Amino acid sequence: MTAVDDRPLPEIGSPRKRKEDRRLLTGRTRWTDNIQLPGMLHLAMVRSPFAHARITAIDTSDATSAAGVVVVFTGKDLQDSQGVNINAWPITADQVTPTHLPVVVDHVACAGEIVAVVVARTASAARDAAEKVDVDYDELPAVLDLKEAAADTVLAHPDLGTNKSAFWKLDSAEAGTGGDVDEAIARARVDGIVIEREYRQQRLVPSFMEPRSTVVDPTSEQMTVWSATQVPHILRFAIAATMGIPESKVRVIAPDVGGGFGGKLQTTPEEFATIAVARMLGKPCKFTETRSESMISAHHGRDQWQKLTLAAEKDGTVTGFKVELLADLGAYVALVGGGVPVLGAWMFNSIYKFPAYQFTCQTVLTNKTWVDAYRGAGRPEATFAIERIMDELAAEVGVDPLAIREKNWIRHDEFPFTTVAGMTYDSGNYEAATAKAVELFGYDELRAEQQRRRESNDPVQLGIGVSTFTEMCGLAPSRVLGSLSYGAGGWENASIRMLATGTVEVVTGTSPHGQGHETAWSQIVADRLGVPFESVEVLHGDTQIAPKGLDTYGSRSLVVGGEALVLAADKVIEKAKVFAAHLLEASADDLEFSGGRFAVKGTDKGIGITDIALATFAAHNLPDGAEPSIDADATYDPVSFSFPHGTHLCAMEVDTETGATTMRKYVCVDDIGTIINPLIVEGQVHGGLVQGIAQALWEGAEYDDQGTLVTGSFVDYTLPTAADTISFVTGHTTSLSTTNTLGTKGVGEAGTIASTPAVVNAIVDAVRHLGVDDVQMPCTPERVWKAIQTAGAHSGDVTGAAQPHFAGGTPNQDPSAGATDGAAQ
């Protein structure tokens, strides 16, 4: 069954090509950096090269006198006007939260912090002059390692007295949602299975393709801020809340935004510095970062140590799961930085019926770039841990990884199901998604090939990785957020304006930056109002046009924002119905609305909704006392999270002689409820998959022992290219969400959440018979090779089978090869 077969109306489920494409295809775009304003000045940031230091002096005289330079500001100059970068989600009442100034005054807590701002006539003059700002630093010892930071021997912020920011716990026995996990583990130690693992979630750089840019025009009564952000509404709130500017005096515009992936879910030092400078000078100002600046100053993602203890009976029935996280926040607690790892609390138990569960998380400050949401935000980390350890359990029990999952997962007839973490999953069918994925993958054939390769001692082994994931998305019911001390609600707003000439303006509070909302929202509204897809115009991303909204992140836009559209459309219909009854001289009770037309039941009398829009515009003949408008506005607060799920299967070939890995096949079957636009959904899945695969195989933000980001450009931070990746096989099963009327679930993060463990499980599966039970991410050839070499069992054989790559005496061999540990590269 697919959504396409069942679609109630023609637009929903149709693979409409995107409305937003044309301007993007022809270069007719409005990226923030494209904006030029009369008299505009350009900013360049002077950034600290040190991870931890005190500023003792700043000499700006050479820079100030350079050609084209207007002024140079230090933190001291801006300290009363620059506001502060907020943490909107203190996860505990006693969370230790260092003050985060956009431009530091005297204390630098990570490399890349802004210490001075050069303002000049051109961007190049500003950048040239930034080189002439002379800053004296007293270097302080930096704490860089997460575990060392937790020991508090060196402090990231000496004045705080500790690196520990907050400790957060969810225990099923205490919460009454399950048993005592320690008891379950103790029992399993006696007569069951206990699997203990420690996994590293490496630090990642979101790497949106458009570098961040901000333009501020302070010259009108309402200051306008254009920014490459996912969150124009949240930015406006933060500006008003921290800079002493009335919210009504601030207009924020997110024009065309070139990707975000959580990386632009932030209110940034660069935005605040640009606003402060523009206001001080009374001139339009622009700051656009270089990629190298972006790598070090835009927030990073992930970065956890995960200590896991899984208790099970001998047959593989899990009896308890204990999760102890150590999460690196970097130098500051970012907008939702503390909360991101906590989102995992409800997800480590995933699709399974665990009777006992405990999640604890210690967040820790270090002298590294701050950490916040990156596609998946807390859920990829959780999914990786549970899906890796379920494979370990399968290996211990000696059964197929799919069998161990089936033994423990929630059956389709058990929904709605309240999990051991206290979350109620509305719908799902793990059996169906898995069966379809197995079929598309050719699971049995690939298992047979794997067996043949093992038996023939093939130097290239085949592994199959499984990931049966779920996630919670659609942030979020406001009451739930309130109970978690989150600083905002989780509602979304939409308004619909029925124009006199028959077209429709839809205003949404979501803020797309590649997701295709203009197309999908048009489809929803076209169906609901019975107007042509082409007649619907979707407006967004400007607080003057879309004054209410909570923006785009957490796979929330469709499941929350889409539902707001439905509510607004239904209000339009209700209002129009009164006018229709009047114009048709019929009782409203006798009217039925279908296909854009109100008809009097049992007659051929009727009137179209666009005709009513025109009649309302004229307002010549409306019911007495009626307000002449059928426009409507709606705000929707979700009643629950959304729980998409799916089964992802990955086949990896591993060259046991070199450690090189090659992806052979990737199949995913995702259940995301109703699909509004299959074309857009496929795109979201593909892109998500590659980001998750990239974490497994290639990406990692690596620092040297001085706290310098050595993967500070696209030379060293290795994003996958077209040549590194393959084409995917995607499919869907459909269990409608029961918590929204469209039956939708989020899809933006699904691919990223699911794919990472599928890939690593496949690599480990390929070499498990050699004694390997883990390879740390990213699974570079060097790490895979070393895992094989150190695993023992067959390493001698493998080395013996290796082909000589170079004849003796061949020039250009690196004499130190093999001595380095640049595994992340």
Added chain:
Amino acid sequence: MTRVNVTVDGVLCSDDVEPRMLLVQYLRDTLGKVGTVVGCDTSNCGACTVHLDGRSVKSCNVLAVQADGHEVTTIEGIATSGELHPMQQAFHDNHALQCGYCTPGMIMQALDVLKENPNPSEQEIRVGLEGNLCRCTGYHNIVKAVAACASTMTAGGGAVEDDSPVTVVAS
């Protein structure tokens, strides 16, 4: 300052530029050709790819003065009389763009790939696009679009190849 004469999207442009000015800066800042964008500072991402005398170059890797006397085509110059170029159309038809930031460079490079090899395999397309990064699409639909465009362009309205190398989508 140095005087350059560059034909950009069919228009002869004559400007004084700093010798250090990059071609991409000349296009964006001097000419307002902001359809061509900058995604990195190490010539890895390819977002700034344009054609110089008909071959793709990363315009962050060419000085404006090197373009003196040459012809530059940007993403803004390939659609004719309001009609999308077949490659632009193929990107649209195959949903080969999401945020669209890499798209100008990706399309210009894709044209170069087909110029060199009008009938590439999936792997040849992938290798041909290796210098252009995309963070949204996972490349799947970009590869599909380039393959589809190759079919239309080489077929000249005739038969579309059955052995399209791109994996089908099951649903």
